[in-house]
Amino acid sequence: MLALTRANGVCPIKTAEIIASTPVASAAAKAAAQSMLAGTFAPMFRVDLVDEDLAYATQVGEESNTRAPKTIAARSVMQAAIEAAYGADHITGVARLYPPLR
Numbered sequence: 001m002l003a004l005t006r007a008n009g010v011c012p013i014k015t016a017e018i019i020a021s022t023p024v025a026s027a028a029a030k031a032a033a034q035s036m037l038a039g040t041f042a043p044m045f046r047v048d049l050v051d052e053d054l055a056y057a058t059q060v061g062e063e064s065n066t067r068a069p070k071t072i073a074a075r076s077v078m079q080a081a082i083e084a085a086y087g088a089d090h091i092t093g094v095a096r097l098y099p100p101l102r
Helices: 002-007 012-020 027-039 049-062 069-083 091-098
Strands: none
Touching: 002 012, 002 027, 012 027, 027 091, 049 069, 049 091, 069 091
């Protein structure tokens, strides 16, 4: 969302502030936004491990003939991050795949 707002002329810092001020913004979401804006991606839940979990979920979906389009889409982003050498980054490191947020 931050890259999308930036691409449309809206300051991503202001976007993050507005979202953080809402009652539905979790502490984790606020921390993730700050991580992306600062460009710091210290590994806590690494991209490669997220990809592994999504691979299992995708496999279960296939085996049970259950569609999981959002899981497949999320996994494609994780795989692109791994290919770009961001696999050891925290999950928010996928932000580096998109235009700069600053």
